[in-house]
Amino acid sequence: MKKVLNYLRSMRFGILLLVLIALCSVAGSLIPQGREISFYAQTYRSFHGVILMLRLNRVFESWYFIALLVLLGLNLTFCSLVRVFSLVGSRNLVSKQAAGLPDTVFLSPEGVRALEDALVNRRCRVERFGAARVYRKNNIGRYGSFLTHLSILLTLIIGALALYTPTVIDQSCLPGEALTMADGTRIGVHDFTIENPTGQLDFTSEIQITLPDGRDSGPRIIRVNHPCAFGSYKVYQQTYGTAGSITVTNLQNGGSDTFTLTEEVFLSLDGANGLWYEALYPGYLRDPSGNVTLITSTSGHYDDPVYQVLTASDGVYTPVLAFPGDELQIGELKYSFNAPVEYPGLRIKYTPPLVNALLIAVFVLMTAALFITFFLPPVVVKVDDEGYTVTGPKPEGMRIELGDVTAEYERKSEE
Amino acid sequence: MKALFFVAFIVYAAAVVLQFTGIAFKKEKLLKLSRILFVAAFAVHSLFTIVRGAKAGRLPLSNQFEFANGFAWGVALMLIILRSRLKGDWLSVTAMPMTLLVMTYAALQPMEIHDLMPALRSGWFGIHIGSAVLSYSAFVLAGCVGLRYLIVSKKNGEGEKQKLEQMDYLSYRLVAFGFLFLTIVILSGAIWAEQAWSSFWTWDPKEVWALITWIIYAVFLHLRLVAKHKGARMAWFLVIAVPVVFFTFAGVNTLIPGMHSYG
Numbered sequence: 233m234k235k236v237l238n239y240l241r242s243m244r245f246g247i248l249l250l251v252l253i254a255l256c257s258v259a260g261s262l263i264p265q266g267r268e269i270s271f272y273a274q275t276y277r278s279f280h281g282v283i284l285m286l287r288l289n290r291v292f293e294s295w296y297f298i299a300l301l302v303l304l305g306l307n308l309t310f311c312s313l314v315r316v317f318s319l320v321g322s323r324n325l326v327s328k329q330a331a332g333l334p335d336t337v338f339l340s341p342e343g344v345r346a347l348e349d350a351l352v353n354r355r356c357r358v359e360r361f362g363a364a365r366v367y368r369k370n371n372i373g374r375y376g377s378f379l380t381h382l383s384i385l386l387t388l389i390i391g392a393l394a395l396y397t398p399t400v401i402d403q404s405c406l407p408g409e410a411l412t413m414a415d416g417t418r419i420g421v422h423d424f425t426i427e428n429p430t431g432q433l434d435f436t437s438e439i440q441i442t443l444p445d446g447r448d449s450g451p452r453i454i455r456v457n458h459p460c461a462f463g464s465y466k467v468y469q470q471t472y473g474t475a476g477s478i479t480v481t482n483l484q485n486g487g488s489d490t491f492t493l494t495e496e497v498f499l500s501l502d503g504a505n506g507l508w509y510e511a512l513y514p515g516y517l518r519d520p521s522g523n524v525t526l527i528t529s530t531s532g533h534y535d536d537p538v539y540q541v542l543t544a545s546d547g548v549y550t551p552v553l554a555f556p557g558d559e560l561q562i563g564e565l566k567y568s569f570n571a572p573v574e575y576p577g578l579r580i581k582y583t584p585p586l587v588n589a590l591l592i593a594v595f596v597l598m599t600a601a602l603f604i605t606f607f608l609p610p611v612v613v614k615v616d617d618e619g620y621t622v623t624g625p626k627p628e629g630m631r632i633e634l635g636d637v638t639a640e641y642e643r644k645s646e647e
Numbered sequence: 648m649k650a651l652f653f654v655a656f657i658v659y660a661a662a663v664v665l666q667f668t669g670i671a672f673k674k675e676k677l678l679k680l681s682r683i684l685f686v687a688a689f690a691v692h693s694l695f696t697i698v699r700g701a702k703a704g705r706l707p708l709s710n711q712f713e714f715a716n717g718f719a720w721g722v723a724l725m726l727i728i729l730r731s732r733l734k735g736d737w738l739s740v741t742a743m744p745m746t747l748l749v750m751t752y753a754a755l756q757p758m759e760i761h762d763l764m765p766a767l768r769s770g771w772f773g774i775h776i777g778s779a780v781l782s783y784s785a786f787v788l789a790g791c792v793g794l795r796y797l798i799v800s801k802k803n804g805e806g807e808k809q810k811l812e813q814m815d816y817l818s819y820r821l822v823a824f825g826f827l828f829l830t831i832v833i834l835s836g837a838i839w840a841e842q843a844w845s846s847f848w849t850w851d852p853k854e855v856w857a858l859i860t861w862i863i864y865a866v867f868l869h870l871r872l873v874a875k876h877k878g879a880r881m882a883w884f885l886v887i888a889v890p891v892v893f894f895t896f897a898g899v900n901t902l903i904p905g906m907h908s909y910g
C-alpha cells in the first residue's frame with residue numbers, strides 16, 4: 233500500500249502522466265475533433281471504428297483524458313505537500329549543514345581572499361561557524377520550485393472552473409433594440425459600424441448593460457478583442473449580419489413605420505394584399521441583355537444590395553427585385569426600400585464573480601515562480617582557509633562561475 | 648525594402664560558407680571573418696525588421712514571413728549575445744547554419760504587408776508573439792548546443808570534459824529561459840483568447856502544440872534536475888526536440904486548420 237502511495241506521489245508518475253497527456257494531445261490535434269460520425273467514416277475508412285471506440289474524435293472531453301488531468305492534480309498536490317514540509321524551518325539548517333561539509337576545491341590563501349571578494353561582490357551574505365564561513369544569497373530561490381508546482385496545480389483547478397462554470401450565449405441584436413437575460417439584465421445596442429473612419433475593417437458596437445438592481449454601465453464601445461465587462465457579464469463583439477430595411481407608409485392617414493428585416497415576413501394591412509420580404513442580397517451582376525444574377529456570398533460589404541420580394545395584389549403574386557431608393561405601391565400602402573442595416577452578433581458570457589481574477593492572479597504567480605526558480609537559484613558556498621565547496625539544490629552555475637574566478641587567480645599566483 | 652532582407656540573407660549565407668571553409672582548412676582568420684560577416688548580416692537584418700515595422704505601423708510579427716523573420720533574428724541576436732558573454736564559442740558552428748535555415752524558410756513565405764486583422768489588434772499581440780520568438784529561439788539554440796555537445800563528445804579527450812560540462816549547463820540555461828517565455832506565451836495567449844473569443848482555452852491545434860512543447864521541455868527539466876540525467880542522452884533529447892519546436896511554429900499553421908491559421 234505504502235509503495236503504491238509513494239509511486240502515486242512520485243515524480244516518475246508525474247512525468248508518465250505528462251507524457252500521456254502529451255500523446256493524447258497529439259492525437260487530438262491531428263484528428264479533427266467533434267465532427268459528425270460520417271466525416272470519420274469517410275476520412276478514416278476502416279479505422280474509424282477504432283477512432284470512435286477510443287473516443288479520439290473527442291479526446292479532450294474523454295473520461296481518460298479528464299482522469300489523467302485529475303491524477304496529475306493529485307500527484308502535484310501530494311508532491312507539493314511533501315515539499316512544503318521539507319522547506320519549512322530548514323533555512324538555518326542549510327547553513328549549518330553547509331559549514332560541516334568538506335572542501336571540494338583547495339586554494340592558496342590569496343585564492344581564498346579572491347574568492348571571498350568575488351562572493352561579496354555578488355552580494356552574498358556571510359554567516360560564521362568557527363573557521364567556516366557560509367556565503368548565501370537568493371534564499372527565495374528555495375521556494376521557486378514549490379511555488380511553480382503550486383501555481384500549476386491552482387491553474388488546473390481554477391482553469392477548470394473558468395472553462396466550465398460560465399454560461400455563454402451568442403445572440404444578434406438590432407441597433408436600437410435590447411436583449412433581456414434570464415436574471416433580468418438588459419443589454420442594449422445603440423449603434424453598430426463595420427469600418428472605422430479611415431475605412432479599415434473594425435467591427436464596433438455601442439452597447440449599454442443594465443443590471444437587475446438598476447446599476448448601469450453607461451454607453452460602452454466594444455470591438456473584437458475589446459469586450460465590455462460589467463457585473464458578472466462580459467459582452468463580446470462576435471459577428472455581424474446585414475438586415476433589410478423597409479419603410480411602410482399608409483397613404484390614407486400618412487402614418488409610417490420602418491421595419492428591420494432579418495427573415496421572411498409579409499407586410500400587409502389586410503393579410504391578403506401586400507409585400508412578402510424574402511431576402512436581401514449583397515450584390516448582383518447584369519449581363520448585356522439586362523438579365524440580373526444575384527450574388528449570394530460576400531466578404532462583408534453589401535456593395536449593391538438587392539431586395540428580393542413578392543408583391544401580392546388581388547391574389548396575383550409577382551416576384552420583384554428592388555434596390556435601395558425604390559418605392560412600390562400596393563393598395564393603400566407605399567413600400568420604400570432603404571439602405572440595409574448592419575447589426576452585431578454578440579457573445580454574452582456570464583462568469584461567477586472572482587474566477588477570472590483568480591486565474592489571472594495564478595498566471596502571474598506561475599510566471600514569477602518560474603522566474604525565481606530559474607533566475608534566482610539559491611547560492612550556498614562554504615569557505616574556509618583551505619578552500620571551498622559549493623552546495624545547495626543547484627550548485628552547478630555557481631561552481632562554474634567560481635571555478636572561473638579561482639582558476640584565473642591560481643594562474644596568476646603561479647606566475 | 649525587400650532588398651534589405653535578401654542582402655541580410657546573402658551575407659548570413661556567406662558567413663556560414665566561410666565558417667565551414669575555415670573549419671575544413673583550419674584557418675582561424677576565415678572563422679573570425681565569418682563571425683564579423685554574421686554580425687554585419689544581423690545589422691542589416693535588424694534594419695530591415697525596423698523599416699518593415701515602421702512601414703506597417705506595428706510590430707512586424709503578424710504572419711508566417713514576419714514571424715519567421717523575427718525567429719531568425721531572435722536566434723542571431725541570442726547567438727551574438729552569448730558569444731560575447733561566454734568564454735568559449737560553442738554555438739556558432741551549429742547556430743549560424745540554423746539562423747540561415749530559418750531565414751530560408753522566411754524567404755519562401757509571401758512577404759506582402761497586410762493590415763492587421765481585427766482579431767490580432769490587441770496589446771497582448773506583442774507580449775504573446777514576442778515571447779514566442781524568444782522562447783523558440785532559446786529552444787533552437789539549446790538544440791544547437793546539444794548538437795555541438797554530441798560532436799565534441801566524440802573526441803572524448805580529457806581537455807574536453809570541462810568544455811562538455813559547460814555546454815551541458817549552457818543548454819540547461821537556454822531551456823530554462825525558453826521555458827519561462829513559453830509559459831508566458833501560453834498564459835498571455837489564454838488571457839488574450841478570453842478577451843477575443845471568450846474562452847481561455849479551446850484546444851485549438853496551435854494551443855495544443857504549445858502545450859506539447861511545454862510538456863516536452865518540462866520533462867527535460869525534471870530529468871536533468873531531479874533524475875540528474877546529463878551528458879549525451881540529454882543532448883540528444885534537445886536535438887530531437889527541435890523539430891517539435893519547428894512544427895509548433897510553422898507546421899501547425901500550415902498542416903492543421905485552426906484559429907491560428909492567419910498567415
Ligand code: HEM
Binds near residue numbers: 243304377380384823
Ligand atoms: C505539470 C507540469 C510540471 C511542470 C511545468 C513542472 C516544472 C518544474 C520546474 C520548472 C522545475 C524546476 C526545474 C529547474 O529548476 O531546473 C521542477 C522541479 C521539480 N519538479 Fe516539476 N513540474 C511539473 C510537474 C511535476 C510533477 C507532476 C511532479 C511530481 C511529483 C514534479 C516534481 C518535481 C520535483 C521533485 C522537482 C525538483 C525540484 C524541487 O523540488 O525543488 N513536477 N518542476
